[in-house]
Amino acid sequence: MQFDKVLIVDDELVIRKSLEEQLRCNRYTVASASTLSAAENLLAKDNFDLVFLDVRLPDGDGKQLLKHFNSLPDSAEKPLTVVITGYGSIESAVACMKLGAFDYIIKPFSLQEIDVVLQKAESFFHLMKVNQFFSSQVNDEESVGLLGESPAIKHIRSLITKVATTEATVLITGENGTGKELVAHEIHRQSHLASNPYITVNCAAIAENLIESEFFGHEKGAFTNAIQRRLGRFELANNGTILLDEIAEISPHLQAKLLRVLQEKEFERVGGTKTLKVNVRVIASTNRDLRQSVLKGDFREDLYYRLNVFPIEIPPLRERGDDILLLSDFFLKRYMRKHGIQLKGFSAEAKSALMAHRWPGNVRELQNSIERAIILSNGQEWIFPNALNLSANPVIEISDTAGETASTPSQEEPLVNLETVEKRHILRVLEATHGNRTKAAGLLDISTRTLSNKLKQYALCETKG
Ligand SMILES: Nc1ncnc2c1ncn2[C@@H]1O[C@H](COP(=O)(O)OP(=O)(O)OP(=O)(O)O)[C@@H](O)[C@H]1O
Ligand SMILES: [Mg+2]
Incomplete structure (x- = not known):
């Protein structure tokens, strides 16, 4: 990623001209100003990525501009500033660095020195943009905000x-x-x-x-x-x-x-x-x-x-009434697009099934059920209840039978130690929760950390994090 617009603020014509030429050769868009007020006018009209700034200007101190950049609310609008300073005024360069200048160059400078500064600024600019991207990145899943009219x-x-x-x-x-x-x-x-x-x-x-x-x-x-x-x-x-x-x-x-x-x-x-x-x-x-x-x-x-x-x-999904159908339609559109599948929608029975389900895994469970149903219904016109697979609610099934399994082992089953029973039961619950550790831990009534430790202990997973 390259930056584009550079502003040169210096009252010496020779410096302005030589910098302008070098920057234009490097394909930057360049503007220049010989005074603080001319610079301020240019900055008011346009956003610059990089500013070469002389500290001593006829109508004031370059530091004023740095202070102005610092006061900008949006960090994305702050240009990188390279201070130009005379040999005798290193102190002012130091003061500028403290005010957030990116770098400084001392007059007279060579073409190579400018090249080095530009390269440094380019990589910094790139990192900054990557960082801004990740900070503001909303993954597709979240960009719609919190849906629902309940x-x-x-x-x-x-x-x-x-x-x-x-x-x-x-x-x-x-x-x-x-x-x-x-x-x-x-x-x-x-x-x-x-x-x-x-x-x-x-x-x-x-x-x-x-x-x-x-x-x-x-x-x-x-x-x-x-x-x-x-x-x-x-x-x-x-x-x-x-x-x-x-x-x-x-x-x-x-x-x-x-x-x-x-x-x-x-x-x-x-x-x-x-x-x-x-x-x-x-x-x-x-x-x-x-x-x-x-x-x-x-x-x-x-x-x-x-x-x-x-x-x-946040209330559970089952208490949000018609939001279930609103979210279902939203996920239907999203996952049809994702998988390139066309369906007309949910059959009336499917809608009733969606409304009747308890949704212990809430919106995430709904989202997964619908994605799976879309894939299963490929080639049909509508999504029917069997594709949603809601009757076999894994959570209810487990809690209903867990005690039974533990107390009445089948005749052929050898008597195993406690660890093996625990390991098997953890695996069953994980299977029922489609590998969702938080849900599994909830069902087992242990913390997710304890579950992770047990998984590690029994070598049931690769170590994460
Ligand atoms: N009201 C909503 N509108 C749209 N999408 C939603 C809504 N609520 C949740 N989602 C989606 O459902 C999924 C689960 O939501 P999220 O991860 O925020 O839940 P959570 O409460 O943090 O879950 P967990 O307890 O499992 O960590 C996400 O993909 C999220 O984007
Ligand atoms: Mg969460």
Whole structure:
């Protein structure tokens, strides 16, 4: 990725002309100004990617322009600035660097020096754009926002709009697949932090011994394998939003550290001694009843209150009435497009089946059922109930029969040890939940971390995270 528009601000004609020529040879679009006010006029009319800025100008100090760039709300509009300075005024170059200048060159400079600066700026510009892309990237799945016309969803949308104007900590709760991550992302997108980073951490997916470093980073040599300093997610999220997904799963040790970040906005990297300050909007989410976790002594009460400043409780899909059909139609269109399959829609019986189902996996389950039904119905006109496969609700089936299986083993079955029974049962539940660990853990009534540990213990999975 190349930048295009360059502005030269210098009162010396020779410098302007030589820079202009070199830049034009490199195919940049160039404009130049000999005074601060001329530069300001040009900047008011157009966005520049790079500015060569002389510090001493006839009508003022180049630093004023740097200060102006700093005040721009949208970081995407800030140009990179290369300060041009005379040999005797290195101090002013240093002052400019402190104000956020990208680099400086000393007069007289050579063509090669400019080339080096341009190359450096190009790679920095590229990284910056990649970063902006990922920060603002909304994957196709999320770009539509929170769909639904039920009173419950309308209420949630109004809560999102209200809390987005503040930097209050938000606690989002709801069953699996109700849309917690979607709501968190919406809050960030509608807030004034929208052009800043949006970083998520899935607390259940990261191994216990790595999670602190994932949150706060580590210094080189902090532990085996820490071959380099690494920034944590809180640092990456600075001036933006962090989503602490599945917050109930963090250990008491990390709960204490998190409390400190929320209270003091400071922390140390693992193995580090320097205290770092961050300004981050925190959103936490969980499918557990955190209050229960507090009562059971699994979650710190003080941390609970710090997080629960603005609670948003997302209702299960089965309580959202016709939203089920609205979402079904939306997913129908999305997945027909994705798979290049044409269908007329849901048969009347299929619609009734959709409305009657309990949807324990909520919107995610609905989404998966419909994608599967579309593929199964390829070649037909309509989606019929059998394609939705809702009667064989795996969750109900498991909970109804689990006890029976355990107490009445078949005659031929050899008597096995407890570990084997546990391993088999975990596999059954995982199969029934289509490999969804969060759901499986919910059914087994253990934390996702415990489930991950058991999977590792029984070598039932590759180690993740
Ligand atoms: N109201 C909605 N409108 C459109 N899509 C939705 C809606 N709610 C959820 N989804 C989609 O359903 C899927 C599940 O949502 P999400 O991941 O936000 O749920 P979650 O509550 O975080 O789930 P889990 O507890 O399993 O982590 C996502 O693909 C999301 O985009
Ligand atoms: Mg989630």
